[in-house]
Amino acid sequence: SVSHSQITRLYSRFTSLDKGENGTLSREDFQRIPELAINPLGDRIINAFFPEGEDQVNFRGFMRTLAHFRPIEDNEKSKDHNGPEPLNSRSNKLHFAFRLYDLDKDDKISRDELLQVLRMMVGVNISDEQLGSIADRTIQEADQDGDSAISFAEFVKVLEKVDVEQKMSIRFLH
Amino acid sequence: RLGAAWLVLVFALIVLPSALGVSLGISEGYMWLLVKTLEWATIRIEKGAKKSRPQMLKIPAVNGIIERDETPMEKEIARLRQADFEFSDIFYFCRKGFEAIVDDEVTQRFSSEELVSWNLLTRTNVNFHYISLRLTVVWGIGVIVRYCFLLPLRFTLAAIGITSMIVGTTLVGQLPNSSVKNYLSELVHLTCSRILVRALSGTIYYHNKENKPQKGGICVANHTSPIDAIILTNDGCYAMVGQVHGGLMGVIQRATVKACPHVWFERSEIKDRHLVTKRLREHVADKSKLPILIFPEGTCINNTSVMMFKKGSFEIGGTIYPVAIKYDPQFGDAFWNSSKYNIVSYLLRIMTSWAIVCNVWYMPPMVREEGEDAVQFANRVRSAIARQGGLTELPWDGGLKRAKVKDSFREEQQKNYSKMLVRNGSIG
Numbered sequence: 072s073v074s075h076s077q078i079t080r081l082y083s084r085f086t087s088l089d090k091g092e093n094g095t096l097s098r099e100d101f102q103r104i105p106e107l108a109i110n111p112l113g114d115r116i117i118n119a120f121f122p123e124g125e126d127q128v129n130f131r132g133f134m135r136t137l138a139h140f141r142p143i144e145d146n147e148k149s150k151d152h153n154g155p156e157p158l159n160s161r162s163n164k165l166h167f168a169f170r171l172y173d174l175d176k177d178d179k180i181s182r183d184e185l186l187q188v189l190r191m192m193v194g195v196n197i198s199d200e201q202l203g204s205i206a207d208r209t210i211q212e213a214d215q216d217g218d219s220a221i222s223f224a225e226f227v228k229v230l231e232k233v234d235v236e237q238k239m240s241i242r243f244l245h
Numbered sequence: 246r247l248g249a250a251w252l253v254l255v256f257a258l259i260v261l262p263s264a265l266g267v268s269l270g271i272s273e274g275y276m277w278l279l280v281k282t283l284e285w286a287t288i289r290i291e292k293g294a295k296k297s298r299p300q301m302l303k304i305p306a307v308n309g310i311i312e313r314d315e316t317p318m319e320k321e322i323a324r325l326r327q328a329d330f331e332f333s334d335i336f337y338f339c340r341k342g343f344e345a346i347v348d349d350e351v352t353q354r355f356s357s358e359e360l361v362s363w364n365l366l367t368r369t370n371v372n373f374h375y376i377s378l379r380l381t382v383v384w385g386i387g388v389i390v391r392y393c394f395l396l397p398l399r400f401t402l403a404a405i406g407i408t409s410m411i412v413g414t415t416l417v418g419q420l421p422n423s424s425v426k427n428y429l430s431e432l433v434h435l436t437c438s439r440i441l442v443r444a445l446s447g448t449i450y451y452h453n454k455e456n457k458p459q460k461g462g463i464c465v466a467n468h469t470s471p472i473d474a475i476i477l478t479n480d481g482c483y484a485m486v487g488q489v490h491g492g493l494m495g496v497i498q499r500a501t502v503k504a505c506p507h508v509w510f511e512r513s514e515i516k517d518r519h520l521v522t523k524r525l526r527e528h529v530a531d532k533s534k535l536p537i538l539i540f541p542e543g544t545c546i547n548n549t550s551v552m553m554f555k556k557g558s559f560e561i562g563g564t565i566y567p568v569a570i571k572y573d574p575q576f577g578d579a580f581w582n583s584s585k586y587n588i589v590s591y592l593l594r595i596m597t598s599w600a601i602v603c604n605v606w607y608m609p610p611m612v613r614e615e616g617e618d619a620v621q622f623a624n625r626v627r628s629a630i631a632r633q634g635g636l637t638e639l640p641w642d643g644g645l646k647r648a649k650v651k652d653s654f655r656e657e658q659q660k661n662y663s664k665m666l667v668r669n670g671s672i673g
Contacts, residue, residue: 104352105349105654110655111655111659116346137347192338196659196660197666233333233336238340239336242312
């Protein structure tokens with residue numbers, strides 16, 4: 072599990088972001104981070120911290136969302152096989168990514184949802200037609216049950232060869 | 246009568262030596278005692294930490310607290326096959342986003358640097374806990390020394406320094422322009438700067454004095470605090486550049502400009518960049534005038550890095566004399582976090598610190614080269630200053646302390662990603 076020093080550091084980080092000093096972070100607090108503000112998926116990432124319909128996130132929620140990015144090898148140390156699946160398991164990391172696409176939370180990535188994410192990442196540099204055909208092709212290749220949408224199972228299948236653990240993990244230096 | 250004795254003592258021991266440019270060794274003695282005390286305190290803290298948590302020795306987070314993967318976007322989103330888009334593409338942006346949330350390069354520069362070991366000031370003991378009674382007693386003594394002895398002394402000195410500055414420059418200002426006037430003006434400025442530096446218990450080490458800025462040149466330095474100017478004027482005379490303020494600062498500005506051609510701008514004038522450049526250019530062209538002092542970052546940064554230099558200073562022409570200023574945070578935090586503290590509480594914090602210790606490096610002059618534009622020149626000077634002072638360089642604008650980042654940065658990332666999509670495979 073997370074070490075004491077890591078929690079202290081993250082709490083220190085949390086408080087430094089909390090400009091209003093009220094123990095919670097708002098979306099504006101996140102947007103003040105320049106590297107995050109220029110990230111094309113910045114808004115989606117920020118959204119992931121806020122539970123449905125809420126505008127503030129406390130430290131617990133902050134840690135909970137960050138927990139998705141803990142390296143998987145951390146789990147080897149705590150062999151708690153009876154507990155619920157840890158947030159940073161491969162499956163949960165994939166689920167986290169899936170939710171970045173699936174905005175309406177209907178457990179399917181529709182063509183529109185895919186287009187939205189694509190548009191965020193390319194900005195104005197690619198035309199609607201080109202983007203549309205990219206989306207169509209992507210869905211076609213991944214869709215197995217022919218419903219022109221990507222379910223979580225199909226999502227997992229497409230990414231089975233990808234080293235999710237490495238790409239979606241952040242390692243603390245100490 | 247006590248007050249009178251007090252003033253005489255201050256005058257004899259501090260003001261007079263300042264005017265003559267000599268040192269009686271009092272500050273040196275104080276610094277020696279301070280260093281010894283802090284070393285003792287550090288050892289005790291380390292002993293205490295080892296006892297309670299043997300495996301955890303606090304390591305300075307110099308390189309950040311997480312591993313940052315600096316592989317460029319192109320390599321990271323490497324293609325398994327010739328397809329254009331993959332669902333896994335978002336992983337790159339996702340991770341970069343989370344890395345920025347946990348620890349970003351920029352926002353940390355707008356708050357004070359963390360210390361490796363506690364320096365017996367409560368304001369810096371964010372991560373330190375109660376260790377022992379002896380340490381707490383020493384800290385208590387420190388509080389009494391700082392607030393009951395040092396603070397009144399420093400306040401007195403500051404008052405003397407500022408008053409002398411105003412009175413002195415006004416008197417000198419009455420003289421007709423001549424070399425005598427210039428000499429006296431320099432004397433007044435230097436003396437008052439020295440008094441003010443002692444008012445902060447400043448210990449400044451100047452390096453490479455042979456590179457000191459010459460007349461007709463432009464001195465640029467990294468900016469950490471309003472006292473940067475005093476640090477530099479302690480060793481030489483400069484023509485200050487800045488905006489006219491109200492209050493006490495305004496009085497000082499109006500007085501000093503009579504004696505010495507400082508360049509003060511009205512608030513309205515400062516918005517007009519051409520006007521500013523023109524006036525500075527005229528000043529620099531006059532080789533008999535003192536070098537101007539400019540801080541191109543435009544705002545105070547916490548002295549761990551040098552942020553983007555505004556190109557305006559580098560369009561004036563003339564010779565640039567870069568100066569690197571690095572404060573030692575162990576004795577007192579010089580950084581002015583203007584969004585957190587106003588100037589009065591800042592000065593109060595400075596005056597209740599142990600001391601202000603810093604290193605100043607004068608660097609060889611630089612001029613704009615053929616084919617180099619102002620921005621490139623500014624970056625070249627900035628790199629030199631960062632390297633000399635042991636600071637990191639950041640391409641970010643210091644204005645991000647208050648303002649939002651420009652959309653153009655995000656658009657650049659989007660453009661780069663789009664290039665990858667279009668390059669592989671065919672579209673449509």
